[in-house]
Amino acid sequence: MSLTSENNKRIAKNTGMLYVRMLLMMCVTLYTSRVVLEALGVEDYGINNVVAGFVSILGFYTSSLSNAAQRYLSLGLGQNNHEMTVAGFRQCFTLMLVISVLIFFLGETIGLWFVCNKLVIPPERLSAAIWLYQFALISMTCSINQVSFVAVIIAREKMNFYAYLGLLEAFSRLAVAYVLIIARSDLLILFGALTAISSVLSFSLYVWYCRKSFDECVCKMYWNAPLVKEMSGFIGYNLFGCFAWSAGIQGVNILLNLFFGPLVNAARAVAVQISAAVSRFTDSIMTAVKPPIIKSYSSGNVKYMIMLIEKSSKYSFMLACLIVFPVLFETELVLHLWLGKVPEYAVVFTRLVLCEQLVGVLVPPLWIAANATGNIKNSQVFGRLFTLSVLPISYFLLFYIKNPALPMILLVIAQIGYWLYNLYDIHRQVQLDLSHYFRRVILPSTLLVSIVYLIGEILQSSFSPSLLRLIVMGCCMLLAVVFVFLIMSEPSERDFVRKMIKKKF
Template sequence: MAKNTLLLYGRMFITMLISLYTSRVVLKALGVEDYGIYNVVGGVVSMFSMLSSSMIVSTQRFISYELGRSEENKLNKIFCTSINIHALISVIIVLLLETIGLWFLYYKLVIPTERISCAFWVFQISILTTIISFTSFPYNAIIIAHERMSIFALMSILETVLKLGIAISLSNINNYDILLVYSIMIASVQLLMRFLYSQYCNKNFKEASYHLIFDKALFKDMLGFAGWNMFASSATVLSNQGTNILLNMFFGPVVNAARGIAVQVQNTLTQFSSSFQTALNPQIVKLYAANEEDKMKTLVLKSCKFTYILLFIISLPLLVETKTILQVWLGDIPDYTIIFVRIMIVTIIVEMTARPLTMAVEATKKIRNYKIITSGVMLMVLPISYVTLKTGMDAHIVLLIQLFLSVISYFFRLHITQRLILISLSLFMKKVCIPCLLITIPSFSISFGIHLYLPSSFYHVFIVIIIAIFVSITSSFLWGLDANERCFIFNKLKKI
């Protein structure tokens, strides 16, 4: 797990740096208005595409479970069944996008008249890109379930580098619509990655060979599991992209550009914590399948705590020096970007530290009530946001509502997890909440205090960032880790 985590963090750091620079290049090449159009049009597609992305979770869970039980006979059936379900969902998604999606595009989104034709073709290309991505999900799931994180990391780095190459090449496009060309090239990258994933899996995993098969019981089991995950994914997408559409309706595409930048930061932090969790998730399921529930509980608690620690260390400098970092990254900062970024950083910390609880529940396969309750809470962001915006509130209130509902959802997650895998609330407070508070309070107080105390200068931001990282790491080591974890780190440092 440690080896896989390091591989995924190496992947994350490389892709994060490239992605951040790519965003700057794309924003400059497209301009604020076209960047906002691409963000909001792509958001409409994402509202539907995330319905299918939950299948990767389903496929990975079923494969990991059979690997934990050492049952290899069902692996090919699981893979073929996942392909069949993806094909079915793809047809449904295309129908929805070409009807409801187009209606949204023409009648609800605020897009300049002269750009509506381009937005239509960007929308169609985004649908194609999404379908290509769908067909890669079963292969991704097999690689993760088998814990081949080196291949997963290399593929991700290659995809990010190709997207950077596309961004740089935009400056050389003169006779064509840059936004349209950018969409076509992104679709081409997805097609190439789909080919590479399938070739690797076909050569290395015997269960990755597709043939037409229909196991009614397995199909129903996987579709039911995926169905509840799709319900949860749709709630997440509606709360995220629905707010994006609301902001477009009330404030126009410039605010969408600000939110798009904030989402880029949010996605980068998500990748950071997902790198750690991706390495642990198969182990959580395998331990449950092997009836080693005590080890699974320990792993879940440690995963929650370490996810928070790792996210907090990288997020603290961003929270304290948001304005300066955005100026260095983007140059010109669209309105609302600073407040959007700060709120979304806190939101993603809350949501990602709850992910290990979700994986523990999914290992049991008893996910119906969990998904209904947590998704219902998150869907409340749309009616509440609409009412508040109607009363004349500012744009950032939408993101504050989303943060508040994420906290409420966290309490429900704890309660349900407590009943299913018997992790007591007192144990969670002792092992996760109290250490995280002991890290946060002194680290934030010292970092923000120094930020206010030091006079503005060229070196100000570097000093504050270094101090923020140092105090957060020190606090994590002193108060976030227990004696065994500190001893483990000391021993590893001695070997190094």
């Protein structure tokens, strides 16, 4: 059996495992979101959204460090260099620990001042918001220090434990929601405390598993000046990119709070939950293909890397369409079935974040390729200026256009610009053939969008809104995805899927 065939089977197996994890997590998350919204109320739910979003801005660098950790670990494993792998883990572990302490200090000083003096929070809920903020800082600290251990698991492609622990995290959130139903204390404070406990438990399990399973997971302080210098350029560019993304995305939450108050934040939080559910579908593919993309570049197999970029882009978009378009056409019904009482602006916010998500699924394969080459300056600095520009432009326009949907419209436009810029950048770096990308990714995606949009319009004009129409629309979308796959996929892809189905059934 060829190495490429073995890699494809391993990717398919890991993707399947991650999809089981994702489906269960999505169901649990959507249910708990409804319970938490009902328990907290719209105002407290909005306060939780804006406070948690502000803490996310403080921890904007987490993603950049995660990318660095996964890259250096995958490179070491791809080159079978155990010494490089150990050094990469220990250096990332040390950096995470030091920076988490610094950011915790920053959060307890400047961050706390901002929450108390700048965010729009009703005076009677300020004390609860401060407690929530403290617990959110604890959760963020755990998430930061967890990054090195998650990176090892993904680089090692041990998706079974990753899936199991993800399910445990989901069911812990379910337990938190249940406690909120029966509790009689201040539910906003209780929610923050229980979430922090869940984060500490998750972090502890990641540390235990990695130290037990992988030799490179040595949890000791380590400083290798040449390695830090090499990593600093990569991390620095990634750091700016993550800051720009966090400022653009989470900054929208703060702008909505400043201009419209916490009730609009609640609508934004609902929309983000829907978007997160969609992203879990595509994230499963990205998590599975990220190590092979980096390892294939490390071993000099650029042709295979480009093939993975194109296929993961195409399949991610197909899966996103399968979820996005039924919800786009039936947003009011879906939110009503999910929440019962739908916050104002939640419908339009949901549609806009889904459009942003649909474009966004085409980006990760491209920036994973940039991470593999190490040339991320264009993607993370110049490319992320599209996202960062949303914040000042929105701030200026909201003084004249009092429409809370405006920042999200700009985010959709910024996402399109970011995707096209990344596509051109990877074309220059690894000679990705744009005409081939058009035939293998853009053409099938455009065909699928045209078909599912036509199906949605026909069903909407033929049937009145109902659960039955939603189910029929979902089934038709599935048939459309299968149809496009059959006519636009290569014979080897169809043969691979056929063999996988036969093997399972």
